[in-house]
Every structure is written in structure tokens, then in C-alpha cells.
Amino acid sequence: MKNQITTIFLFLIILTSCSKKQEEKTMSLSELQNQKVYKELDSLPKKLELVYRVDLSENNLKTIPEIIFKLRNLQELNVSQNYLTQLNHLEELKNLQILNIGMNDFKIFPNEITKLKKLKTLDIWWNDIKTFPDAFYENNVNIEELDLTSMFEFDFTNNLSKIHRFKNLRQLNLGNNQIKNLNIEFNKLSNLETFGYIRQDKIDAKNIILELSKCKKLKTIHLSVNHIKELPSEISLLDNLEELNLYENELTNLPNNLLKMKRLKSITLDGNKIDKKIILAFETKMPKTTFIY
Numbered sequence: 001m002k003n004q005i006t007t008i009f010l011f012l013i014i015l016t017s018c019s020k021k022q023e024e025k026t027m028s029l030s031e032l033q034n035q036k037v038y039k040e041l042d043s044l045p046k047k048l049e050l051v052y053r054v055d056l057s058e059n060n061l062k063t064i065p066e067i068i069f070k071l072r073n074l075q076e077l078n079v080s081q082n083y084l085t086q087l088n089h090l091e092e093l094k095n096l097q098i099l100n101i102g103m104n105d106f107k108i109f110p111n112e113i114t115k116l117k118k119l120k121t122l123d124i125w126w127n128d129i130k131t132f133p134d135a136f137y138e139n140n141v142n143i144e145e146l147d148l149t150s151m152f153e154f155d156f157t158n159n160l161s162k163i164h165r166f167k168n169l170r171q172l173n174l175g176n177n178q179i180k181n182l183n184i185e186f187n188k189l190s191n192l193e194t195f196g197y198i199r200q201d202k203i204d205a206k207n208i209i210l211e212l213s214k215c216k217k218l219k220t221i222h223l224s225v226n227h228i229k230e231l232p233s234e235i236s237l238l239d240n241l242e243e244l245n246l247y248e249n250e251l252t253n254l255p256n257n258l259l260k261m262k263r264l265k266s267i268t269l270d271g272n273k274i275d276k277k278i279i280l281a282f283e284t285k286m287p288k289t290t291f292i293y
Contacts, residue, residue: 146172148174243266279293
């Protein structure tokens, strides 16, 4: 009888443990996109452990509501376009993978972010943060996507030289910043797939293409509104490129080397001064590529 009770007790412990692990499962980013997004706190279910995604953007928030920190399985939080200046207690959301704090009133990088060990996506655009602490590079080693668009006060010179420390980085957006020195060690960004670098007053397209050619997994480049007058022939070095966005530049022609880009699925050219006859000629020779003009 005693052995039976012991066996049942051990079974219950194992069952409880498995149930807890199942509840706290960390999803892949693609799996996470299939989960419901809660935009109203009043609509949260009674079982808070079933909440994985919350969007509180554009809510005039000055602090994060306390109930958010009770969502132990929360994996995505969007608090963009509010009036936040601090993220007190955010480290309690240990399963958080996606965080969007874009367009708030941050002056200093919130230290709580450095304690989010599972964080993969950080959208920090349009804040007055000046730099990243060393702890961000040391602790947030799982970062895959980073959006630094419109970071007008940010010290890009010192921080871009460290960005390769995020070994898993797949997406990097630097748009709408006047970056004098794009000192990124692209050869060390072996997983980079998407690079955004729009609205620069002055850009050396050839040099950027040559640097990006070191990223063998690169699939998407956004170079819109950059006053580019000539697309360098070196573009063909990006032989895995699938999407090239050159919206609103100053192009009048296209290099013949473009024909070598067999994997290119789309190229955006509207807002340029290229004669449509030139584009049509390339369209005929590149039937698998969609030209947007």
C-alpha cells in the first residue's frame, strides 16, 4: 500500500511539472504571431497565463499598468507611442521575446531590458536614448531584430562598432538617422537577412553594397530616399538578395549586372527618373522579378 501511495505521489509531481513546463513554453517568433493580441486590458481572460501578446500602443500611458506584470507567459509587449520614461518591474516578464517601446520619452536606456534573457526583438525607434549600456550587449545575446529608426540623439559611432556582438541578428533598421560613420563589421553579421538604411543626406552606395556583400544570408535591403544617382554594378555581388527597395532616389539607369541576380523577387523603383522603356527591357529579361515603378 505504501509503495502504491509513493508511486501515485511521484506521478502527480511529474504531471504537475510537465503541465507547468507546457504552460511556460517559449514559442518561436512565427508561432507567436498566431496567438491572439489583446489590445484592451478589460478583455483579458481570467486565466492570465493564456495571454501571450499585448498591444497597448497609443494609450497615453505614463507607466505600464500593474496587471501586465501578472502575465507570466507574456512574450510580446507593444507600448509604443505613449509617454513612458521608465520600465520599472519589466524584468518580471521573464518570457518576453518581443518588446516595442518606440516613440516614447526615454532619455536613458531602461536597465530592466538587460535582464530580459529571452528577448529577441527590440523596437526602440524615435526615443532620445543616447547609448546602449555594456550590459545590453553582454546579457541580451538572443537579439535577432533591432529597430533604431529616427534615433536622433543616439551615439551610432560607438554603438555600431559593437553591434556584431549580437550573433543572431537577422534584421537591423537604421533609417532616418544621419550616420557619419557606418562602422559596422558586416563580415561578423553572418545571420543578417534584412538591412534598412533610408533617408540619409549623403550615402556611398558602392561602399555600402560592398560591405553588405559580406553578409551571405542577406535577402532584403531598404535604401529609399537616399539621393542615390547610380546603382553600382557591384549590386550583383548580393547573389542571395530577394528584395531591393530603391524608392524615391535619383536613378536614371540600371546596371546590366542586375540581370545576374537570379534570386531577386522584387525591386522598387517608383520615385526615380528612369525611363520606362529601360525598366520594360529589364522586365522582359527578368521575368521572375517584379518591378515596382
